[in-house]
Amino acid sequence: MSAHEAGALHAPGYGSVATVPAWLRPPDDTNVLLPALWARTVTRLTQGGAAGALEVGGLDVVGLAERFGTPAFILDETDFRSRATAFRDAFAEAFAAVGGADVYYAGKAFLCTAVARWVAEDGLHLDTCSGGELTVALRAGVAPERIALHGNNKLDFEIDRAVSNGVGRIVVDSLTEIDRVAEAARRYGVRQPVMVRVTVGVEAHTHEYMSTAHEDQKFGLSLSEGHAAAAIAKILALPELELRGLHSHIGSQIFDTGGFEVAVRRLLDLHAATKVQHGVDLPEMDLGGGYGIAYTSEHDPLEPKALADQLAAIVLRECRGLGIDVPRISVEPGRAIAGPSAFTLYRVGTVKDVPLDGGAARRYVSVDGGMSDNIRTALYDADYSCTLASRASSAGPVLSRVVGKHCESGDVVVRDEFLPSDVAPGDLLAVPATGAYCRSMASQYNHVPRPPVVAVRDGEARVIVRRETEDDLLALDVG
Numbered sequence: 001m002s003a004h005e006a007g008a009l010h011a012p013g014y015g016s017v018a019t020v021p022a023w024l025r026p027p028d029d030t031n032v033l034l035p036a037l038w039a040r041t042v043t044r045l046t047q048g049g050a051a052g053a054l055e056v057g058g059l060d061v062v063g064l065a066e067r068f069g070t071p072a073f074i075l076d077e078t079d080f081r082s083r084a085t086a087f088r089d090a091f092a093e094a095f096a097a098v099g100g101a102d103v104y105y106a107g108k109a110f111l112c113t114a115v116a117r118w119v120a121e122d123g124l125h126l127d128t129c130s131g132g133e134l135t136v137a138l139r140a141g142v143a144p145e146r147i148a149l150h151g152n153n154k155l156d157f158e159i160d161r162a163v164s165n166g167v168g169r170i171v172v173d174s175l176t177e178i179d180r181v182a183e184a185a186r187r188y189g190v191r192q193p194v195m196v197r198v199t200v201g202v203e204a205h206t207h208e209y210m211s212t213a214h215e216d217q218k219f220g221l222s223l224s225e226g227h228a229a230a231a232i233a234k235i236l237a238l239p240e241l242e243l244r245g246l247h248s249h250i251g252s253q254i255f256d257t258g259g260f261e262v263a264v265r266r267l268l269d270l271h272a273a274t275k276v277q278h279g280v281d282l283p284e285m286d287l288g289g290g291y292g293i294a295y296t297s298e299h300d301p302l303e304p305k306a307l308a309d310q311l312a313a314i315v316l317r318e319c320r321g322l323g324i325d326v327p328r329i330s331v332e333p334g335r336a337i338a339g340p341s342a343f344t345l346y347r348v349g350t351v352k353d354v355p356l357d358g359g360a361a362r363r364y365v366s367v368d369g370g371m372s373d374n375i376r377t378a379l380y381d382a383d384y385s386c387t388l389a390s391r392a393s394s395a396g397p398v399l400s401r402v403v404g405k406h407c408e409s410g411d412v413v414v415r416d417e418f419l420p421s422d423v424a425p426g427d428l429l430a431v432p433a434t435g436a437y438c439r440s441m442a443s444q445y446n447h448v449p450r451p452p453v454v455a456v457r458d459g460e461a462r463v464i465v466r467r468e469t470e471d472d473l474l475a476l477d478v479g
């Protein structure tokens with residue numbers, strides 16, 4: 001059924017619907033959940049007092065909203081941890097013949113003390129990219145040698161904090177930074193392990209702002225210009241630094257291993273050249289993160305096992321071709337662990353049908369959060385999906401746009417979704433796959449306090465990041 005044939009889909013009183021994106025199909029039943037989009041314990045209840053509502057971790061969302069308020073990020077702990085351990089195991093097995101591999105959870109996706117503890121308890125390493133993230137990791141008790149520090153402009157205090165606490169690796173991003181790290185290592189009397197972030201010149205197929213290995217951007221040391229080779233020579237000449245290996249991160253929300261294949265080949269060429277030129281066999285290599293997840297039915301991500309197997313096949317084949325030993329591989333998934341494990345629970349405030357040219361209309365459903373808790377739609381043109389969460393509905397689907405409460409017309413959470421036509425103020429909506437880069441990129445725009453993160457598991461709910469209050473906001477005002 002194409003959009004203009006979909007008589008039942010238009011906003012009541014209007015002759016047509018706004019244009020429907022090609023990938024979005026009007027559902028036969030708006031109550032059905034697409035499993036790929038949701039944390040694993042999410043279901044729609046079929047019986048009991050909350051029949052029709054979503055349940056997660058054994059708790060219904062109507063009760064969660066009453067207890068913790070909205071908007072709120074509801075994080076399925078079991079789901080998060082099972083994705084983390086799936087990555088850990090898949091990479092350990094895929095590289096078992098050559099000594100295993102390490103998985104660094106990229107904390108920028110979402111980090112708080114509880115999450116850092118889960119990651120450490122479950123045997124993963126942790127990737128941080130600021131002094132603040134490093135502090136969370138250390139406060140959570142993550143072993144410093146299992147922490148990495150990234151950043152294209154690490155401040156002196158960040159380098160100092162990393163070196164003085166003995167972090168396992170600092171990924172250097174510029175020639176200038178090498179001197180700063182060496183100076184800190186000298187001051188603390190340690191030999192600091194470092195890696196070199198290499199710009200491998202790969203155009204990752206993703207949004208421009210999420211692509212990080214083409215030449216014209218701020219990250220890394222260029223391979224083609226010889227800056228990476230210069231960094232290697234410089235580090236090897238400094239006794240305070242221990243060069244562990246090369247690093248590449250080509251971008252984010254990537255669905256196939258083609259870009260990684262090119263990156264691995266280029267990294268390994270440099271790795272092999274380092275042995276020839278300096279007689280140094282670098283023990284490690286990091287391939288970064290960037291594995292895509294499903295935000296809508298248009299996305300079809302690889303499972304960790306398939307990913308790990310494909311990457312291992314690439315690395316082993318290339319090493320064999322070069323006649324070199326396989327370095328210990330590490331990867332840094334963030335989104336693929338945290339993303340699908342949480343959804344945002346919003347309450348509907350208003351429903352408005354807005355006339356468009358040609359007799360069509362667009363339904364705007366306003367919720368009690370918006371671009372301050374999910375900037376990704378505005379920033380990357382990201383697509384999200386959503387569902388009516390507090391009840392089931394047999395009403396027909398209407399193409400709807402879910403918008404926030406901010407003073408900004410670009411304040412869109414879900415650009416296009418078919419919601420039941422009877423969605424009304426007071427209903428709860430759930431937007432899946434908001435576990436990564438939503439709370440971590442949240443702002444207090446318009447002095448809207450940032451939502452809490454509530455972890456649910458086996459029938460119990462626990463606030464792991466509390467809701468910001470207006471007092472929190474006012475606490476920063478002086479005078």
Ligand SMILES: Cc1ncc(COP(=O)(O)O)c(C=O)c1O
Nearest residue numbers: 106249252289290332333334335
């Ligand atoms: C260096 C580095 N590693 C890992 C990641 C995590 O990426 P993702 O969350 O897409 O797996 C990022 C973010 O893109 C990054 O910049």
Ligand SMILES: N[C@@H](CCCC[NH3+])C(=O)O
Nearest residue numbers: 108209210252376436437
């Ligand atoms: N923050 C981005 C991706 C970039 C991550 C860090 N290099 C996102 O939401 O998708």
